[in-house]
Amino acid sequence: MRIDCLQYANWSEKIFRQMREGGVDAVHVTIAYHENFRETVLNFEKWNRWFEQYPDLIMKGQWASDIDKARETGRTAIFFGFQNPSPIEDDIGLVEIVHTLGARFMQLTYNNQSLLATGCYESEDTGITRMGKQVIKEMNRVGLVVDMSHSADRSTIEAAEFSERPIAITHANTYEWSPALRNKRDAVVRAVTENGGMLGFSLYPHHLKDKSDCTLESFCEMIARAADQYGTEHLGIGSDLCQDQPDSIVEWMRVGRWSKEIDYGEGSATAPGFPPMPQWFEDNRHFGNIETGLRATGLSNDEVAGIMGGNWYKFFADNFGPKSQT
Amino acid sequence: MRIDCLQYANWSEKIFRQMREGGVDAVHVTIAYHENFRETVLNFEKWNRWFEQYPDLIMKGQWASDIDKARETGRTAIFFGFQNPSPIEDDIGLVEIVHTLGARFMQLTYNNQSLLATGCYESEDTGITRMGKQVIKEMNRVGLVVDMSHSADRSTIEAAEFSERPIAITHANTYEWSPALRNKRDAVVRAVTENGGMLGFSLYPHHLKDKSDCTLESFCEMIARAADQYGTEHLGIGSDLCQDQPDSIVEWMRVGRWSKEIDYGEGSATAPGFPPMPQWFEDNRHFGNIETGLRATGLSNDEVAGIMGGNWYKFFADNFGPKSQT
Numbered sequence: 001m002r003i004d005c006l007q008y009a010n011w012s013e014k015i016f017r018q019m020r021e022g023g024v025d026a027v028h029v030t031i032a033y034h035e036n037f038r039e040t041v042l043n044f045e046k047w048n049r050w051f052e053q054y055p056d057l058i059m060k061g062q063w064a065s066d067i068d069k070a071r072e073t074g075r076t077a078i079f080f081g082f083q084n085p086s087p088i089e090d091d092i093g094l095v096e097i098v099h100t101l102g103a104r105f106m107q108l109t110y111n112n113q114s115l116l117a118t119g120c121y122e123s124e125d126t127g128i129t130r131m132g133k134q135v136i137k138e139m140n141r142v143g144l145v146v147d148m149s150h151s152a153d154r155s156t157i158e159a160a161e162f163s164e165r166p167i168a169i170t171h172a173n174t175y176e177w178s179p180a181l182r183n184k185r186d187a188v189v190r191a192v193t194e195n196g197g198m199l200g201f202s203l204y205p206h207h208l209k210d211k212s213d214c215t216l217e218s219f220c221e222m223i224a225r226a227a228d229q230y231g232t233e234h235l236g237i238g239s240d241l242c243q244d245q246p247d248s249i250v251e252w253m254r255v256g257r258w259s260k261e262i263d264y265g266e267g268s269a270t271a272p273g274f275p276p277m278p279q280w281f282e283d284n285r286h287f288g289n290i291e292t293g294l295r296a297t298g299l300s301n302d303e304v305a306g307i308m309g310g311n312w313y314k315f316f317a318d319n320f321g322p323k324s325q326t
Numbered sequence: 327m328r329i330d331c332l333q334y335a336n337w338s339e340k341i342f343r344q345m346r347e348g349g350v351d352a353v354h355v356t357i358a359y360h361e362n363f364r365e366t367v368l369n370f371e372k373w374n375r376w377f378e379q380y381p382d383l384i385m386k387g388q389w390a391s392d393i394d395k396a397r398e399t400g401r402t403a404i405f406f407g408f409q410n411p412s413p414i415e416d417d418i419g420l421v422e423i424v425h426t427l428g429a430r431f432m433q434l435t436y437n438n439q440s441l442l443a444t445g446c447y448e449s450e451d452t453g454i455t456r457m458g459k460q461v462i463k464e465m466n467r468v469g470l471v472v473d474m475s476h477s478a479d480r481s482t483i484e485a486a487e488f489s490e491r492p493i494a495i496t497h498a499n500t501y502e503w504s505p506a507l508r509n510k511r512d513a514v515v516r517a518v519t520e521n522g523g524m525l526g527f528s529l530y531p532h533h534l535k536d537k538s539d540c541t542l543e544s545f546c547e548m549i550a551r552a553a554d555q556y557g558t559e560h561l562g563i564g565s566d567l568c569q570d571q572p573d574s575i576v577e578w579m580r581v582g583r584w585s586k587e588i589d590y591g592e593g594s595a596t597a598p599g600f601p602p603m604p605q606w607f608e609d610n611r612h613f614g615n616i617e618t619g620l621r622a623t624g625l626s627n628d629e630v631a632g633i634m635g636g637n638w639y640k641f642f643a644d645n646f647g648p649k650s651q652t
Contacts, residue, residue, distance in 0.1 A: 041420070
């Protein structure tokens with residue numbers, strides 16, 4: 001079973017076919033970075049059209065059991081998430097509404113301070129806000145997973161501890177392996193995994209040691225080390241694949257409409273666009289390389305199967321509905 | 327089994343308890359008259375709160391099987407509908423979105439011309455519009471029922487014929503019994519029922535012969551006559567009960583924000599508010615009176631059971647999901 005817990009591609013039939021070629025059973029796709037509620041609904045609508053247009057390739061994913069259904073019918077189950085809480089605006093009632101529409105992950109912040117918590121690019125991290133605590137409780141109630149991939153350390157640790165259900169960092173690597181601002185320090189990963197949460201490893205070059213030149217061996221060794229530190233069962237993949245996107249998209253991700261000035265985020269003035277992916281992971285057809293690389297580290301077949309998908313499957317099964325139901 | 331296929335009360339614990347006292351297993355409640363999409367979502371949110379607050383009295387209804395669940399647990403299943411297509415704005419993608427959120431009926435018009443069809447108060451009825459045809463197809467696809475209670479005759483007949491699935495007039499009576507503008511002429515009822523659709527009989531005094539003074543006998547005789555004309559299996563109740571609403575609400579229903587001038591609709595300058603309900607049907611506890619009244623007309627027990635709920639149950643089972651699923 002292969003599950004990728006984050007992609008934001010420029011979706012097309014080509015990519016859906018590559019998912020099938022790569023044996024990808026489920027993908028968590030981002031459908032909001034800066035969108036408000038109504039704009040996010042337009043993105044749900046866009047996916048509804050794709051489900052109608054490509055019924056043999058993809059299907060809407062709402063529950064872990066949809067992954068079984070996708071496997072039985074040779075399709076990829078698409079699960080929705082937001083990288084920002086902008087879709088719920090200032091309205092806690094929208095948490096249940098977006099969950100009903102199919103959202104299963106929501107980041108409490110995207111780089112900046114939000115109404116709920118502090119993003120990883122702010123200079124001061126004040127932790128979870130008053131509204132943030134109410135929203136985490138509501139997310140726990142309905143089964144919308146707290147994702148802290150783009151949040152600051154204190155906010156992430158507080159979210160892991162305050163949340164009554166496990167949280168996730170869907171796409172990031174370990175800071176000790178590659179000290180990027182978005183990669184996660186030991187105390188952060190520990191707080192998340194000790195509370196039952198998950199870390200999905202990212203293939204986005206800015207998160208990799210030596211960026212686009214990162215080797216498969218180095219990437220897999222990082223995962224094997226994390227398995228020793230935090231337990232294999234808390235680890236998965238969240239590739240952050242942004243396939244076929246123009247560079248204008250990465251600029252929009254970074255500045256949305258919150259700034260009139262350019263912000264290069266993980267890039268720079270000389271390299272503002274998407275960096276090239278490492279040769280061994282260019283698209284959905286390359287998940288087999290990671291699987292092979294992980295086996296070469298000495299991880300057991302069961303451990304590798306867990307990291308490639310089994311661990312996310314179990315996490316989805318436990319966390320996507322009201323607690324009483326799961 | 328008792329199903330009421332239209333109410334718009336000023337909801338409260340008192341009314342939910344009266345539903346239980348009256349043995350009402352399911353109610354179709356209106357959650358939009360003039361609201362746009364975002365405002366309608368606020369109304370879904372309001373109901374989510376009531377489902378949380380009164381889990382022993384009410385539950386969200388999405389499928390006919392939820393009525394069985396409600397009966398097993400001694401609750402009333404609440405199904406959502408709109409009396410206007412305003413919630414989908416000019417966006418056909420919202421048809422599937424509102425269905426996912428739980429909407430199961432949508433009127434193509436509320437008295438006035440809409441983007442989709444002509445309302446019953448317009449002087450010219452031009453039938454189903456270009457967008458109206460597209461929206462009916464989409465409603466057919468997802469399982470959102472076309473309701474023509476407040477539509478003009480030609481539009482209603484065209485909708486019944488164009489729709490590939492049965493449509494409904496959830497709340498109105500026969501024009502021959504009481505020639506109110508909102509009551510339905512023989513050709514209209516015939517077009518709806520001959521295409522498998524349903525007529526729900528209304529207790530709103532403006533739709534009754536002699537209004538608030540209408541007798542139970544007269545009301546039930548009208549139903550018995552309709553059973554002869556159109557077949558019992560196409561008949562149900564849609565009480566149009568607007569319990570505990572202030573008169574300001576009926577004014578808002580009539581003028582929304584489309585007019586700066588007052589419009590009295592079925593009322594008049596001297597009687598602008600809600601007329602008193604007939605003594606034998608004041609609230610949800612009085613459904614037994616209708617049942618008794620129907621039996622007295624000579625309809626069989628099975629026929630009466632169908633009209634009180636069984637016919638709507640079957641209609642819900644056939645029409646609330648994609649056709650392949652049902």
